[in-house]
Amino acid sequence: MSELLNIEHLSVSFAAEEGKMEAVRDVSFSLKSGEVLAIVGESGCGKSVLCKSIMKLLSKNGWIEKGSIAVNGEDITAYPEKKMQKLRGSMFSMVFQDPMSSLNPTIPIGKQMVEAIKKHHKISTDEAKKRAKELMCMVEIDDVEERFHLQPHFFSGGMRQRCVLAMALASEPKVIFADEPTTALDVTVQAKILKLIRELKEKTGVSFVFISHDLGVVAGVADRVAIMYAGKIVEIGTAEEIFYTPRHPYTWGLLSALPAFADKSQTLQSIPGTPPTMIDLPKGDAFAVRNKYAMKIDYEEMPPMFQISPTHYAATWLLDSRAPIVQPPREVLRYASEIGEEEC
Numbered sequence: 001m002s003e004l005l006n007i008e009h010l011s012v013s014f015a016a017e018e019g020k021m022e023a024v025r026d027v028s029f030s031l032k033s034g035e036v037l038a039i040v041g042e043s044g045c046g047k048s049v050l051c052k053s054i055m056k057l058l059s060k061n062g063w064i065e066k067g068s069i070a071v072n073g074e075d076i077t078a079y080p081e082k083k084m085q086k087l088r089g090s091m092f093s094m095v096f097q098d099p100m101s102s103l104n105p106t107i108p109i110g111k112q113m114v115e116a117i118k119k120h121h122k123i124s125t126d127e128a129k130k131r132a133k134e135l136m137c138m139v140e141i142d143d144v145e146e147r148f149h150l151q152p153h154f155f156s157g158g159m160r161q162r163c164v165l166a167m168a169l170a171s172e173p174k175v176i177f178a179d180e181p182t183t184a185l186d187v188t189v190q191a192k193i194l195k196l197i198r199e200l201k202e203k204t205g206v207s208f209v210f211i212s213h214d215l216g217v218v219a220g221v222a223d224r225v226a227i228m229y230a231g232k233i234v235e236i237g238t239a240e241e242i243f244y245t246p247r248h249p250y251t252w253g254l255l256s257a258l259p260a261f262a263d264k265s266q267t268l269q270s271i272p273g274t275p276p277t278m279i280d281l282p283k284g285d286a287f288a289v290r291n292k293y294a295m296k297i298d299y300e301e302m303p304p305m306f307q308i309s310p311t312h313y314a315a316t317w318l319l320d321s322r323a324p325i326v327q328p329p330r331e332v333l334r335y336a337s338e339i340g341e342e343e344c
Contacts, residue, residue: 110148
């Protein structure tokens with residue numbers, strides 16, 4: 001797979017009343033053609049800001065502090081807005097958590113899709129209508145001829161999200177940023193949307209950057225997973241590496257918090273404490289105050305990215321050769337074992 005996107009040492013800040021907020025801190029990753037990369041972390045860790053900064057959709061009080069964003073090998077960090085508008089259509093598209101934030105409630109779905117198609121392709125209205133119906137079929141919307149003329153409120157939440165996915169595909173982008181697209185849906189519909197994303201990847205070759213706070217959701221859809229905390233990627237690897245052999249204590253905490261690990265009283269596990277405010281971050285590792293395995297050095301120095309395999313990296317001092325050997329929690333080991341047994 002060829003490399004579409006390459007982010008190197010990207011840092012993004014915002015001006016706030018309390019001071020400068022470091023929302024994204026020294027983030028590096030790449031995205032290949034036809035790949036689903038999941039970015040997972042608690043609310044406020046910088047996932048959405050990271051994606052918006054790549055598309056240059058930051059609010060006026062935000063800016064890219066440093067780093068580069070390369071698309072097909074070309075750095076777009078300094079692109080002016082006019083140039084970015086063309087790139088957003090041909091290269092990037094985005095799907096948000098609430099489909100109604102992307103849809104006009106007064107205009108029929110079909111007309112909205114036709115407008116999106118004609119915005120990016122110089123074709124006639126009849127050709128655009130035909131393409132819109134093809135896209136509706138691709139995302140598995142039934143009774144297309146009838147639903148083409150209906151407003152969004154006639155559709156269920158899952159069907160509206162399918163419509164938004166179809167509109168995202170209208171410009172034939174290479175990368176779709178999906179910002180928690182299944183969070184507002186019930187479990188059954190969520191599973192159908194995740195299945196649809198996998199199928200769209202196979203049919204169209206489009207790459208997805210899938211944002212979520214739930215590792216359980218991305219388990220069946222992601223090729224690679226990046227764990228993000230306090231604006232930094234603290235662990236990244238293939239889905240198998242993150243779920244079978246996680247190495248960062250924060251990843252262990254996220255896995256332990258999955259409903260599958262609820263005890264007999266149905267009490268969910270949790271990570272003690274809360275994420276930092278991103279203003280005046282503590283010295284050293286930002287996760288140290290919540291990390292029961294933290295050592296003295298965690299409070300003094302930020303850990304580098306240690307390489308575990310050619311595809312697996314984690315930023316934790318536990319991987320330093322001088323650190324004591326610490327095993328993941330029992331439930332994490334059990335989870336990895338159960339997944340392996342299911343696949344066998």
